[in-house]
Each structure stands twice: as C-alpha cells, then as structure tokens.
Amino acid sequence: xxxxxxxxxxxxxxxxxxxxxxxxxxxxxxxxxxxxxxxxxxxxxxxxxxxxxxxxxxxxxxxxxxxxxxxxxxxxxxxxxxxxxxxxxxxxxxxxxxxxxxxxxxxxxxxxxxxxxxxxxxxxxxxxxxxxxxxxxxxxxxxxxxxxxxxxxxxxxxxxxxxxxxxxxxxxxxxxxxxxxxxxxxxxxxxxxxxxxxxxxxxxxxxxxxxxxxxxxxxxxxxxxxxxxxxxxxxxxxxxxxxxxxxxxxxxxxxxxxxxxxxxxxxxxxxxxxxxxxxxxxxxxxxxxxxxxxxxx
Amino acid sequence: xxxxxxxxxxxxxxxxxxxxxxxxxxxxxxxxxxxxxxxxxxxxxxxxxxxxxxxxxxxxxxxxxxxxxxxxxxxxxxxxxxxxxxxxxxxxxxxxxxxxxxxxxxxxxxxxxxxxxxxxxxxxxxxxxxxxxxxxxxxxxxxxxxxxxxxxxxxxxxxxxxxxxxxxxxxxxxxxxxxxxxxxxxxxxxxxxxxxxxxxxxxxxxxxxxxxxxxxxxxxxxxxxxxxxxxxxxxxxxxxxxxxxxxxxxxxxxxxxxxxxxxxxxxxxxxxxxxxxxxxxxxxxxxxxxxxxxx
Numbered sequence: 001x002x003x004x005x006x007x008x009x010x011x012x013x014x015x016x017x018x019x020x021x022x023x024x025x026x027x028x029x030x031x032x033x034x035x036x037x038x039x040x041x042x043x044x045x046x047x048x049x050x051x052x053x054x055x056x057x058x059x060x061x062x063x064x065x066x067x068x069x070x071x072x073x074x075x076x077x078x079x080x081x082x083x084x085x086x087x088x089x090x091x092x093x094x095x096x097x098x099x100x101x102x103x104x105x106x107x108x109x110x111x112x113x114x115x116x117x118x119x120x121x122x123x124x125x126x127x128x129x130x131x132x133x134x135x136x137x138x139x140x141x142x143x144x145x146x147x148x149x150x151x152x153x154x155x156x157x158x159x160x161x162x163x164x165x166x167x168x169x170x171x172x173x174x175x176x177x178x179x180x181x182x183x184x185x186x187x188x189x190x191x192x193x194x195x196x197x198x199x200x201x202x203x204x205x206x207x208x209x210x211x212x213x214x215x216x217x218x219x220x221x222x223x224x225x226x227x228x229x230x231x232x233x234x235x236x237x238x239x240x241x242x243x244x245x246x247x248x249x250x251x252x253x254x255x256x257x258x259x260x261x262x263x264x265x266x267x268x269x270x271x272x273x274x275x276x277x278x279x280x281x282x283x284x285x286x287x288x289x290x291x292x293x294x295x296x297x
Numbered sequence: 298x299x300x301x302x303x304x305x306x307x308x309x310x311x312x313x314x315x316x317x318x319x320x321x322x323x324x325x326x327x328x329x330x331x332x333x334x335x336x337x338x339x340x341x342x343x344x345x346x347x348x349x350x351x352x353x354x355x356x357x358x359x360x361x362x363x364x365x366x367x368x369x370x371x372x373x374x375x376x377x378x379x380x381x382x383x384x385x386x387x388x389x390x391x392x393x394x395x396x397x398x399x400x401x402x403x404x405x406x407x408x409x410x411x412x413x414x415x416x417x418x419x420x421x422x423x424x425x426x427x428x429x430x431x432x433x434x435x436x437x438x439x440x441x442x443x444x445x446x447x448x449x450x451x452x453x454x455x456x457x458x459x460x461x462x463x464x465x466x467x468x469x470x471x472x473x474x475x476x477x478x479x480x481x482x483x484x485x486x487x488x489x490x491x492x493x494x495x496x497x498x499x500x501x502x503x504x505x506x507x508x509x510x511x512x513x514x515x516x517x518x519x520x521x522x523x524x525x526x527x528x529x530x531x532x533x534x535x536x537x538x539x540x541x542x543x544x545x546x547x548x549x550x551x552x553x554x555x556x557x558x559x560x561x562x563x564x565x566x567x568x569x570x571x572x573x574x575x576x577x578x579x580x581x582x583x584x585x586x587x588x589x590x591x592x
Contacts, residue, residue: 005402023416026471043440044439103305106313109321115525119552123327125319228532241425256429
C-alpha cells in the first residue's frame with residue numbers, strides 16, 4: 001500500500017513550477033518582443049508581428065559595433081575551447097585513475113581556479129601579458145621587437161582565461177564519470193590481449209562517450225558566454241558577450257532582443273546537438289551488444 | 298610486466314601546464330604587482346605598501362570622527378558583502394527547496410532527469426541575455442509596473458525594480474540558484490531512504506526529520522553550493538554593472554575600473570584583499586566538509 005502525497009509535495013511542486021516560470025519567463029518575453037513589428041519598443045505591449053528586427057540586425061548589425069565579427073570570433077573561440085577542454089580533461093581524468101606525483105596539488109589548483117573570483121584571474125592574466133609585452137619591447141632582438149604590439153589576443157590570453165574556467169568543470173565531470181565506471185570491463189579487455197590504447201579506444205571511450213560529450217557542451221557554452229575572465233585578457237577585439245554587455249544601456253530598439261533571441265538560439269542548438277549525440281552514443285553499445293549473440297550462433 | 302601506455306604524469310601534464318601559465322603565474326604576478334609603484338605612464342618595479350595604504354586612506358580618521366562615517370573603500374566592501382549575503386541566503390533556501398523536491402518528491406528517475414534538465418538548460422545560455430531579458434519586465438514602463446498601475450496598487454511606476462540592488466540580487470538568484478541545486482541534490486540522492494523511514498517510525502514529524510536527518514546529511518552539498526555562490530557574487534562586476542545600471546559600486550567593479558584607467562598596482566592590491574576575504578569565507582566553510590570525498 002502506498003500513502004497519498006504529503007502536503008509538502010503540493011507546496012514544493014508549486015514552488016518548482018514558479019521557479020521554472022522565473023527561469024524561463026524573462027527569456028520568453030524577449031523572444032516575443034524580438035518578433036515585433038517596426039514600431040515596437042523595448043517594453044510591452046507588443047506592436048505587430050514581423051521579422052523586421054532580425055533583418056535589421058542582419059543588415060545593419062548594432063550601432064558602433066561590428067557584431068558579426070564578434071559573433072564569428074566567439075564561435076571560433078568556443079569551438080577551440082570545447083576541443084581543448086574535452087582533450088585535456090579526458091587525459092587528466094585518465095591520469096587521476098592512477099597515482100602520480102603532485103596529483104593532490106594539481107587537484108587543489110583546479111578547484112582553486114573554479115572558485116577564484118573571475119576578476120582576479122582576468123587581472124592576473126592581463127598583467128602577465130603586459131609584462132611579457134614590456135619585456136619583448138625592451139629586451140628582444142630587433143627582428144622580434146620591431147613592429148611588435150602585443151601577445152594578448154583571442155587565441156592566447158583569452159583562450160587561456162577561458163580554459164581556467166572550463167577545465168575545472170571538465171575534470172570534475174571526469175571524476176564523476178570514473179567514479180561510476182566499472183573497471184572490470186577494461187580488465188577484461190586487457191586479459192583478452194588488448195593494448196592500453198585498444199582498451200581505451202574500444203572499451204573505455206564507448207562507455208564514457210556520452211558523458212564526454214557533456215564536457216564538450218560545458219566547454220562551448222561556458223566559453224560562448226564568458227565575460228568576467230575575458231574582460232582584461234582579450235586584447236583589442238572583443239568577444240560577443242563583451243560587446244553585448246557594452247550595448248545593454250546604449251541600444252534602445254528591439255534589435256538587441258533579436259540578437260538575444262539569436263544567441264540563445266545558438267545555445268539551444270548546441271545543447272540539443274549535445275543531448276542528441278549523448279542519446280545516440282548511449283544507444284549504440286546496446287545495439288552492438290544485442291547483435292553479438294547472433295554472430296556467435 | 299604488462300605495457301602501461303602513457304605514464305599518468307604525462308597525461309596530466311597538458312592540464313597542469315594550462316593552470317601554471319594561466320592561473321598560478323598570473324596570481325603570483327598579481328601579488329607581486331600589488332607591491333609595485335606606478336606613475337601616470339607605467340608601472341614601476343618596487344616594494345612599497347603604497348597601494349594597500351592608499352586603498353584605505355583616511356578610513357581610520359573618518360571612522361573615529363564624530364559622527365563616525367565610512368570611507369568609500371569600506372562602503373564598497375560592505376555593499377559587496379551585503380549583496381553577497383542576501384543573494385546567498387535566497388539561493389540557499391530556494392536551491393534547497395528545489396533540490397528537496399527533486400530528490401524526495403519526484404520518484405521516477407527519468408522524470409528526475411527531465412526536471413533537472415529543465416533547471417539546467419538556462420545555465421547553458423548567455424548570462425548577459427538573461428540579464429537583459431529582465432528589462433521589459435522590471436523597467437519603468439515594464440510589465441510589472443504596468444500591471445500594478447492597472448490594478449491601482451501604485452500611482453507612480455516603481456523605480457527600484459530595475460537598475461537597483463533589488464535587481465542585482467534578483468539576477469544573482471536567477472543566474473546562480475542552479476549552483477546550489479546541483480550539489481545539494483547530489484548530497485540528497487546519497488541519503489539512505491531507510492534513514493528517513495526510520496525517523497518517521499520513531500515518531501519524528503516532517504520538520505524534525507528535515508532538521509535532524511536531511512539537513513545534516515545534505516551539509517556537504519550546502520557547503521559546496523555556498524562556496525560557489527559566495528565566491529562568484531563577491532567577485533562579480535558584470536551583473537552588478539548591468540543590473541545596477543552602472544551605479545552600484547562593488548569590489549569587482551572597482552578593480553575593473555582601475556584596470557580600465559591602467560592603474561594596475563592599486564587594482565592588484567584590491568584583488569589581493571578581495572582574494573583574502575574570499576579565502577577566509579571558504580576556509581570557514583571547508584572546516585565543515587571534505588570536498589574531495591563528495592564527488
């Protein structure tokens with residue numbers, strides 16, 4: 001026999017529903033407002049329905065900013081961060097299954113990076129590159145120093161800043177993955193004569209694959225959205241969220257909502273692609289497993 | 298012996314290099330530069346306490362004056378702390394309640410995953426956009442003011458809804474409650490359900506079970522979530538900037554402004570002070586729990 005729901009269930013369910021509304025409500029408002037007619041303003045009521053603000057965004061961008069270059073820069077950076085986050089976290093996750101010198105220190109550093117106020121990291125990286133620049137200009141041979149401006153840039157300082165933010169998430173997810181991983185599969189592969197690489201390639205990776213896709217998702221979306229750590233470490237060319245942050249008070253038309261709808265669309269596409277890949281990868285081992293006995297008979 | 302593949306240290310090396318180059322060295326440089334001197338044009342290698350002294354210049358006199366008052370720096374630190382504590386309390390209560398609902402009231406695990414994803418998806422979208430999206434709701438002519446005026450509850454639109462401390466805290470709750478939900482939910486899922494039944498069989502009321510079983514066993518998650526929220530909020534300058542209409546001073550904003558003015562040594566000194574404050578908070582919280590065991 002099962003008892004009915006306790007009273008607290010209904011209170012908490014109502015709270016949960018309100019929380020979901022609180023999470024998604026504002027987002028839905030700007031999506032609605034971005035599809036207004038040409039007379040639309042920043043607030044309700046909605047004036048007409050059109051894709052006017054999207055075509056305006058596509059043709060003119062935002063005033064004073066080359067938004068599409070920023071868009072492309074952020075996308076490229078996000079992809080590089082994603083690939084590096086997956087590779088480095090995976091490698092380090094494998095390392096942490098064994099023991100190595102300094103493993104506790106490294107773990108401590110990674111956690112410290114995760115909870116370090118971002119402005120401090122950003123300032124530190126900014127200082128580091130400024131000192132490098134000064135040193136190059138003062139001491140480097142002429143062929144290097146002539147025409148040298150700065151080492152700071154999207155794929156140097158900004159990339160590093162992003163990795164200090166995405167890699168801790170990646171490593172923690174790897175820990176969670178291997179905590180639940182049954183090492184007997186791997187031992188079985190070894191007993192059957194697989195090399196470490198073969199065991200990794202054919203046994204470990206297919207099992208942990210879906211979760212590794214999750215690391216990629218974190219890598220891209222955290223980078224795509226990063227402001228605080230990038231702010232002092234980006235050099236001359238801003239990423240998209242940095243440009244957006246500067247536009248919040250200056251743009252007074254729904255074109256900013258159109259851009260918001262668009263970037264959210266990109267995020268949602270990435271999330272959907274990641275989730276679909278995870279489901280697909282999760283299903284594949286089952287299929288091969290059910291096919292195996294047939295082959296044997 | 299069996300072939301072992303790459304040695305472990307070599308596998309961890311790339312990650313370690315990233316953190317040495319982009320985390321350890323920058324932090325050490327920050328500490329170093331906070332003791333450097335500077336003039337209008339450049340930063341000068343030196344060993345001086347000038348930046349720390351100037352940060353709190355006149356604070357002591359003004360505190361001791363009659364009537365005592367706070368200097369700008371102390372006011373900024375207090376504002377930052379106040380906002381952090383309020384945001385922390387709200388995210389903790391809300392995050393705990395949501396995690397409790399997911400862990401104890403949702404019984405099918407697929408439903409749990411779906412609802413959990415529903416909470417998580419906004420986290421993967423842009424924070425700035427999520428902040429901007431409050432403008433049509435909270436603005437002077439926003440939805441909330443319109444509704445309140447039509448209900449004749451107010452005559453003038455409420456000005457404190459947007460570009461205010463209220464808006465800042467609201468945005469923090471909006472953005473970071475998830476950082477509470479995830480670790481608390483994780484802790485709650487590890488609680489042996491038999492313990493809760495045992496508590497009930499022994500005659501404990503719902504509240505007694507909550508206070509004596511669930512909360513103590515959720516402590517690791519509560520601590521981890523609290524560290525996350527407090528450190529993010531205390532160092533924040535983006536949310537406070539956007540939602541405060543660039544009118545509210547926080548420590549993070551102060552550092553950012555000084556960096557913009559190329560005053561690196563004083564910015565570094567404030568970064569060191571901020572870091573010390575944050576570390577103190579974390580140290581206090583980690584006395585309560587061993588993080589490594591909880592993953």
